[in-house]
Amino acid sequence: MRITAQNRLLLGPGPSTVHPEVLKAMSTPLVGHLDPYFLQVMNQLQNQLRQVFQTENQLTIAMSGTGSAGMETVMVNLLEPGDKIIIGICGVFGERMKDVAERCGAEVIPVYEEWGRAIDPEQIEKTLSSHPGVKAVAVVHAETSTGVWQPLEDIARIAHSHGALFIVDAVTSLGGIPVEVDKLQIDACYSGTQKCIGAPPGLAPVTMNKAAMDKVMHRKTKVQSWYLDLNMISNYWGADRFYHHTAPISMIFGLHEALRLILEEGLEVTFRRHAENGQFLHNELEAMGLELFAAKGYRLPELTAVRLPESVDEGKLRRQLLDEYGIEVGGGLGPLKGKAWRIGLMGYSSTRSNVTLLIQAMKDLLGRG
């Protein structure tokens, strides 16, 4: 069998539909990972990423793995055995951070919140006060399992006032809603490429400020992952161009083009597009009598978890949507398994036409029952 194009509109939790120009960039003939042309592309990519992360951080790069490798990069580089870290958990990806951090030998102090709600800054404050010596506070900006938009300002301020680093998971937020790394003084932030950035999965944009890099460079122990060790990798992305591992050339080409498209559209326009189409979707779903899972005021425009009527066989309906309309949406995770859909309007997938089509398809399929 040969790989062939399928008729798919990707409106799930990622990957999102990829712009044809990005696909074209993916098929560019390769150059070496130390080729002068490729080094130029890497420099530009760093500048593009800085614009999207809204940062001037020197260490702003794409790690050679998916978003989860970005999460692991931040954890293995910033945490040493015994370090205390507070992690806000109100969905799958907060849980994942806890698992990753524990594997670094860190002492994780979880701050739980009900799924569908955001982490309460006061709980972070209380926990910091009762646990002296916490090294870092981490939260998920856009919880892909619930559709919740986590406000960051207060938690950033609280973490810093206790001398802790502030870590943000921006996998599903970067490129869709503002991720203001410098303004909020986020110390370490990571993302993925296959959500609002609109490139294929396979790279993890990561940025760290000086405070975070100081910690990385003055560790008492070696970073437990050779592959993700920023002490070495920053020498490849930096002026030295010291060979570490062979960069995923084609993926870098694709990400470069995806970022070029975002910056050509303009960050503000991109955010407005995501906001408007997300609002349109929310209105239409509620008009159908369906319940949105995320608490009002905390709803992401790019990822919406919506409860289906109890009588519906979720898996069967989702398969019908794929087979008859070529539309992919995601199923629910955790407490939402079998009960909800997760609808993504990310990057190139975020258009008014796509919302219109999806809503009509849902009305058709739900109306048959």
Place this chain on the structure above:
Amino acid sequence: MRITAQNRLLLGPGPSTVHPEVLKAMSTPLVGHLDPYFLQVMNQLQNQLRQVFQTENQLTIAMSGTGSAGMETVMVNLLEPGDKIIIGICGVFGERMKDVAERCGAEVIPVYEEWGRAIDPEQIEKTLSSHPGVKAVAVVHAETSTGVWQPLEDIARIAHSHGALFIVDAVTSLGGIPVEVDKLQIDACYSGTQKCIGAPPGLAPVTMNKAAMDKVMHRKTKVQSWYLDLNMISNYWGADRFYHHTAPISMIFGLHEALRLILEEGLEVTFRRHAENGQFLHNELEAMGLELFAAKGYRLPELTAVRLPESVDEGKLRRQLLDEYGIEVGGGLGPLKGKAWRIGLMGYSSTRSNVTLLIQAMKDLLGRG
């Protein structure tokens, strides 16, 4: 700036030139990582990889990172703190294995050999005899820094006779020379995609037999890397299809097509093509009076380290080759830095025409001095 095609013939230590059909596959519109079509592609990819690895191992998959992530996958899954491992070191990649294994808390017992030579099985035997309780023996099949072809048969037998697992780095061998996983009873083997497989860099094929997977599944400690934990990842590639992380869809498409081309050509024919073009290159280089670095009888056809005349400015000459001919070769590493070139004839790059062109270009450039 937009990504554009450069005039490049990749004859370095990887990436190699990628076949146009593979580039086309890379630009296929995306599907979701749980899409029925994608699961079918994954199943086929596993079968393709089994054929190339010459194994029936159930656990035969592509990890979501480059070859070095493959190395780290094998080490973090098979080693626990305090485990003893013997690593054969006669080049950069043996050294890298040692670094990776030490970061797992393993006690590494290195068996060194001079660069340019292969590890002596007798040294492995002696070391095993004097270090009871060694859990694994690891060697590099094709040392990319020296061009040495490491024979595996004797070391495999010796390792097993001492009850140790046998780990092989096949990053630069898979697809170029036979990697007979089942016949030699290699317990764990990893590779990359951008060498003799002829796909872009970004994935790491990994295979493990039952003995190795038993060790993985009965560890006393959690695998220190969440991203590379085969206990979880095997559930995504297995019948359960349990979501772990978003697979790099486009890279999987590209690898699938590259493997399809290899199997269409036929493994034996592919190996013969690599052997013949490598021999042709070796003959031509020696006819020019240049010295091959790898010991006679241990020379890889797909990667050749060749000393340049002492009077030559290696870096300048390599840049001329790139600028004037569009040909990339690699510089020397370690003791060969500034003194040698590493010439790759891997995958789609391994043709008689490419050797002919390179030799003529070298004669031109060296003749100017």
